[in-house]
Amino acid sequence: MTAETLTLGRAVGRALSDALETDPAVVLIGEDIGRLGGVFRVTDGLQARFGADRVIDSPLAESGIIGAAVGMAYRGARPVVEIQFDGFVLPALDQLIAQVARIRFRTRGRVRMPLTIRLPYGGGIGSVEHHGESPEAYFAHTPGLRVVTAADPQEAYSTLRAAIASDDPVLFLEPKARYWTKGEVDVAIARDLESARLLTRGRDVTLAVYGPLVQTALEAATAALDEGIEIEVVDLRSISPLDVDAVVASVERTGRLVVAHEAPAEASVASELITSVVERAFAALEAPPERVTGYDTPYPPSAIESHYLPGLDRILDAVDRTLGRRSSHELLEGSAP
Amino acid sequence: MTAETLTLGRAVGRALSDALETDPAVVLIGEDIGRLGGVFRVTDGLQARFGADRVIDSPLAESGIIGAAVGMAYRGARPVVEIQFDGFVLPALDQLIAQVARIRFRTRGRVRMPLTIRLPYGGGIGSVEHHGESPEAYFAHTPGLRVVTAADPQEAYSTLRAAIASDDPVLFLEPKARYWTKGEVDVAIARDLESARLLTRGRDVTLAVYGPLVQTALEAATAALDEGIEIEVVDLRSISPLDVDAVVASVERTGRLVVAHEAPAEASVASELITSVVERAFAALEAPPERVTGYDTPYPPSAIESHYLPGLDRILDAVDRTLGRRSSHELLEGSAP
Amino acid sequence: MSISLPVPRSELIEGLDAPLGVLDPEGSRRASPLLDESIGDVDESVLTDLYVDMSVVRRVDEEAFALTRQGALVLWPPLRGQEAAQVGALRALRDEDFVFPSYREHALAVLRGADLADVLAVWKGAALSGWDPFAQRLAPSQIIIGAQTLHATGYAMAARRDGGDDIALACFGDGATSEGDVNEAMVFAASFRAPVVFLCQNNQYAISEPVGVQSRTPLALRATGFGIPALRVDGNDVLAVLAAVRIAAERARTGGGPTFVEAVTYRMGPHTTTDDPGRYRDDAEVAAWRAKDPIDRLERHLARIGAPVDRIREEAAIRCDAIAAQVRAAADRIAAPAPESMFDHVYVEPTRRLERQRAQHRAFTASVEGLR
Amino acid sequence: MSISLPVPRSELIEGLDAPLGVLDPEGSRRASPLLDESIGDVDESVLTDLYVDMSVVRRVDEEAFALTRQGALVLWPPLRGQEAAQVGALRALRDEDFVFPSYREHALAVLRGADLADVLAVWKGAALSGWDPFAQRLAPSQIIIGAQTLHATGYAMAARRDGGDDIALACFGDGATSEGDVNEAMVFAASFRAPVVFLCQNNQYAISEPVGVQSRTPLALRATGFGIPALRVDGNDVLAVLAAVRIAAERARTGGGPTFVEAVTYRMGPHTTTDDPGRYRDDAEVAAWRAKDPIDRLERHLARIGAPVDRIREEAAIRCDAIAAQVRAAADRIAAPAPESMFDHVYVEPTRRLERQRAQHRAFTASVEGLR
Numbered sequence A, B: 001m002t003a004e005t006l007t008l009g010r011a012v013g014r015a016l017s018d019a020l021e022t023d024p025a026v027v028l029i030g031e032d033i034g035r036l037g038g039v040f041r042v043t044d045g046l047q048a049r050f051g052a053d054r055v056i057d058s059p060l061a062e063s064g065i066i067g068a069a070v071g072m073a074y075r076g077a078r079p080v081v082e083i084q085f086d087g088f089v090l091p092a093l094d095q096l097i098a099q100v101a102r103i104r105f106r107t108r109g110r111v112r113m114p115l116t117i118r119l120p121y122g123g124g125i126g127s128v129e130h131h132g133e134s135p136e137a138y139f140a141h142t143p144g145l146r147v148v149t150a151a152d153p154q155e156a157y158s159t160l161r162a163a164i165a166s167d168d169p170v171l172f173l174e175p176k177a178r179y180w181t182k183g184e185v186d187v188a189i190a191r192d193l194e195s196a197r198l199l200t201r202g203r204d205v206t207l208a209v210y211g212p213l214v215q216t217a218l219e220a221a222t223a224a225l226d227e228g229i230e231i232e233v234v235d236l237r238s239i240s241p242l243d244v245d246a247v248v249a250s251v252e253r254t255g256r257l258v259v260a261h262e263a264p265a266e267a268s269v270a271s272e273l274i275t276s277v278v279e280r281a282f283a284a285l286e287a288p289p290e291r292v293t294g295y296d297t298p299y300p301p302s303a304i305e306s307h308y309l310p311g312l313d314r315i316l317d318a319v320d321r322t323l324g325r326r327s328s329h330e331l332l333e334g335s336a337p
Numbered sequence C, D: 001m002s003i004s005l006p007v008p009r010s011e012l013i014e015g016l017d018a019p020l021g022v023l024d025p026e027g028s029r030r031a032s033p034l035l036d037e038s039i040g041d042v043d044e045s046v047l048t049d050l051y052v053d054m055s056v057v058r059r060v061d062e063e064a065f066a067l068t069r070q071g072a073l074v075l076w077p078p079l080r081g082q083e084a085a086q087v088g089a090l091r092a093l094r095d096e097d098f099v100f101p102s103y104r105e106h107a108l109a110v111l112r113g114a115d116l117a118d119v120l121a122v123w124k125g126a127a128l129s130g131w132d133p134f135a136q137r138l139a140p141s142q143i144i145i146g147a148q149t150l151h152a153t154g155y156a157m158a159a160r161r162d163g164g165d166d167i168a169l170a171c172f173g174d175g176a177t178s179e180g181d182v183n184e185a186m187v188f189a190a191s192f193r194a195p196v197v198f199l200c201q202n203n204q205y206a207i208s209e210p211v212g213v214q215s216r217t218p219l220a221l222r223a224t225g226f227g228i229p230a231l232r233v234d235g236n237d238v239l240a241v242l243a244a245v246r247i248a249a250e251r252a253r254t255g256g257g258p259t260f261v262e263a264v265t266y267r268m269g270p271h272t273t274t275d276d277p278g279r280y281r282d283d284a285e286v287a288a289w290r291a292k293d294p295i296d297r298l299e300r301h302l303a304r305i306g307a308p309v310d311r312i313r314e315e316a317a318i319r320c321d322a323i324a325a326q327v328r329a330a331a332d333r334i335a336a337p338a339p340e341s342m343f344d345h346v347y348v349e350p351t352r353r354l355e356r357q358r359a360q361h362r363a364f365t366a367s368v369e370g371l372r
């Protein structure tokens, strides 16, 4: 049980391999996950080791993949599905929303849907259209699904194991830009699917993030310290349900909140978290919460994605605003906003 | 140009018929819209009048309907699509999100997508599964789509005409529980696709609603008056983008905000509106905003839908809370919330 | 510069020109080289059972329809006319085979012994699904057109992987064949040689749209394009359906993979109790199909083979009256669920968010009721 | 109790046993009763043009591939091996016909005269689409597998409604045939007899998955299940593809409805520049297909018919070198768009919400740059 150093991608692979080994009901299905080992090589070697009937190269049809996984679950399997890229989950939304998320409710608990859907997401990899998106809000708005992500290899390992072990359907969002991030992984460490974690302590501002932006948030916290600003970084980990208690507790200490994610702002996870915190900690807030998100446009060409994605400076700019410090908004022309 | 009394459903039919008459590029396509006139009879008589190549009964495939409409638009048509019920828009989400909403952006304005998608939505009609849902948040989170709705026959007529005339893709949500509501319709009245309207004036609380809940909100305002509480009812009309300016202006007068809709709360339009208002009118808020929405569960069996849907009493309960009056929360056991 | 467009043909299909059948509308037995082999065991007693099954199923349908008109149920999609297709298919299966129905296959639930209150609860708006899917080996009736065909296929893939010899039956209509999901189901089934039977009840209409809107060629042909063999049978001939689904099930069970069975039939009633079929089809068409009634046909056949038809009819009537009473009693018995049950079973472990909403709902209800 | 599973056949299909062709790998001309009729006009000059087209397209592909390896582009899906399929198809169309490509059909853009910078911009991450779709009558390349087939079908439906005699061409791969959208496109096309040609380039792989994962039977058979006639041709034989698409286009133009053309070919390179085909296919397979190279084959044919091959080769080389230089220059020329352009064209009229975000972005950028 000693820790091993793995990239985040390899940690995911390790979790899959350990799950396949531990539980004969676990089956992997997806496009190119077999012989190729997936386009990110996350499932590398698993088909050779566990056989083509447990690591299944599927036809090119995402609704088909999810729908077939539902049927497998009816017969006792515990399917772990890979959808190749964020943008390609869209053809499967009907099966995910109207079936996977609801079958348990529809049958008053008689039919379990222990599916795990792995979805590489997020931008910053300099690719082409549909390869940099963050569709989590669609799932957060869907009751019956759990939506989780991970920021480092240990988290990826433990979260994915918990997702596979859960009898709820879990969408596991893999921050693809962090696949090559290295870290220690101890396979004995377990985690739940609902709690956030506090990464830094500080009295000034709460900064709530998840997945690919956790690293950025930690860098922001370090940079802010130079100016004497203490940031509490909360890694939300669970996107739905959100651990509002943890964020409220932090905001009660800091009085200020910044929420950052890559997805667009409108009707987003940031909207949800801010609203939830306002509902429960209104009195504690000393300044309006800020969100730092992708803009409300389609994901732009990758040549300019760095301008779309929240980076260190945009986060610090928002932090400054919550503290009443000089921020870019002073440069705003006219009345907006 | 004198006004005529029509039900909301007939007003929609009238808008379609006027659009077909005015613009030869307008084409209707959907399931059962021809001979049958649609399951709500909204398109009754249109196929007989305009021909089967302008009022098209489509095969039973929602992705196909939207995708085909995209192709028609490429060739200059202005398709008006009917999706039969809220729940059945899900198979079309990929074409709506990855194609319809983005083609203009993708082509830097070269390809217009003047589609109108008509979607009966909302609950309270006592039907079976998938016939009472409110999926608007999925679309509000999707840049490039306009999402609008209507609360009465005049609004339905004018909004649908504006939607069909717009070169943006517009999702027009039809409050099916209000199809039989009657009202005056003056076909000369035009409206835009982005502004809310203030229905009542009052100094105490802003109540923002849309579609099926507008009527309920007006009733709530009347009931509140009996207790001396003045509610400003804002009919949002445009769900995306939201007319935040109008709501902020109202909240600056009232200091309090309640947002109600039938869709679940999490990552919803209510989350968005509250967050937007908090960002811009934090100082004006005298109490935490309240949302009154469907719960974060799948839509329940219709026998108990009245408990799921926001009604008059739940709205007034929230209004009371914003005013620091006695509300049901005093009956909460233990610490929650 | 053109290629001719011949009448579509495929060697993967049987019954393309005219649906295969073994009973004609007058009830005489015709030979069918393909079908006969698999119904060699069908004697008078089996025929009687099928007759009673169909009669009972029709009566359940009639009662539920009437209850809906009376307001005791909120909606009902009647199966009248499709008794042979549904009874024949179900009786071709083993108990352990798993069935994935759409919303119109009430016969399957009745014959699999579901509690009638469970069958009706959905249509009273009291539940989103009825029976226990594992007790009845019958998935909840599916309203999203076609979605269940993928579930059946996945089930069959898992059965094959586990080396089981159970199979899956996917039920859907003519309209459903246009949905992407149904086509993807055929892709997966063919690719993985899944032991699934695709039963398409072509009742000629998808609500108001005649089947010609979905396809200009027989639906059974569709499957052959996926490399899936197809049988097109007279769906009002219970023996033909029984035979075809037996053949298909046996192929599936013995590693032969999927088969598509198109049962050509007719929806005698409206799409649902809120539909008005007078808007889209004429009486002559309905009358022509009435003459092909599946129950009358089997009754004539029983008479032809010298079975004691009066006694059988009487037996059926007793069973029908009994179940009719049960249906009415069941409809009465169904209570609306507790409002608070809407917070149950969303997740395995209730989330804090939902528990909070449950508490708020409870407090609100208490406040409205003026309690406490 | 079983039905036999014969080799699938259908009268709707030509070329099922062996893809139709008119040029064998050695370049000799074979007779094809079906195809010959539609390429009677093909003389040495046409052949030369096709040779030059294919050579030019290959060179563009090679240059772009090399540029990607050098980091000048972010990604490139090479078409090498598929020149005949793409050139043959495009040259069978009229200029007014509208083409809906996937991401690998660079040949179509090049032959339709798109600015090379527009062709490359997408692959430099500088744009989400290149050329003007209406100037080139070519939709943006589509990355969501299969989505464009519905667009092509809808386009064709509108063309038919307007009484136009223009048609649509839908391009997609073998993998795409599994997507619901592609099947729904066939449903709509057949139902509305839409003037659309479905061109499936079966290059044997969907990334790493051999076509057998999608289908156990030839893909052209799929279409016949929808009642759509299919032609299965040697996709490395430019004349066969030209003939097949001409036949299909003519059928479409004259009211005959859709046709499916399967061009059986091979992707000689990796799926994209980030792929590693060594993981899923062996050298022998690649070598076998190299022997069927479409350009070599046409060159041999030109030699056989006594055409001045050296001169033609030289002409092609000059054109290739010229375009290679243009490709490199074009790649250099593509600038990243202004960051603020991300706020443009989301809606026809900018919304207040987006204008606010644009202002915030501008202010933020100014603050970071320390300007003002």
Ligand SMILES: Cc1ncc(C[n+]2csc(CCOP(=O)(O)OP(=O)(O)O)c2C)c(N)n1
Residues within 6 Å of the ligand: B031, B060, B062, B084, B088, B091, C104, C143, C144, C145, C172, C173, C174, C175, C176, C177, C203, C205, C206, C207, C267, C271
């Ligand atoms: C995805 C989806 N789209 C539309 C509907 C609405 N709808 C309910 S039944 C029906 C027609 C189904 O026809 P068919 O498949 O032939 O089955 P039948 O009703 O004839 O048994 C339609 C369009 C639906 N339930 N699901």
Ligand SMILES: Cc1ncc(C[n+]2csc(CCOP(=O)(O)OP(=O)(O)O)c2C)c(N)n1
Residues within 6 Å of the ligand: A031, A060, A062, A084, A088, A091, D104, D143, D144, D145, D172, D173, D174, D175, D176, D177, D203, D205, D206, D207, D267, D271
């Ligand atoms: C909906 C969707 N799912 C998955 C992908 C990822 N993907 C890109 S290309 C490809 C394979 C496509 O194969 P095929 O249709 O044969 O075309 P080819 O690449 O061989 O030209 C896949 C799976 C995608 N782009 N879109």
Ligand SMILES: [Mg+2]
Residues within 6 Å of the ligand: C173, C174, C175, C201, C202, C203, C204, C205, C206, C207
């Ligand atoms: Mg039908």
Ligand SMILES: [Mg+2]
Residues within 6 Å of the ligand: D173, D174, D175, D201, D202, D203, D204, D205, D206, D207
């Ligand atoms: Mg391919």
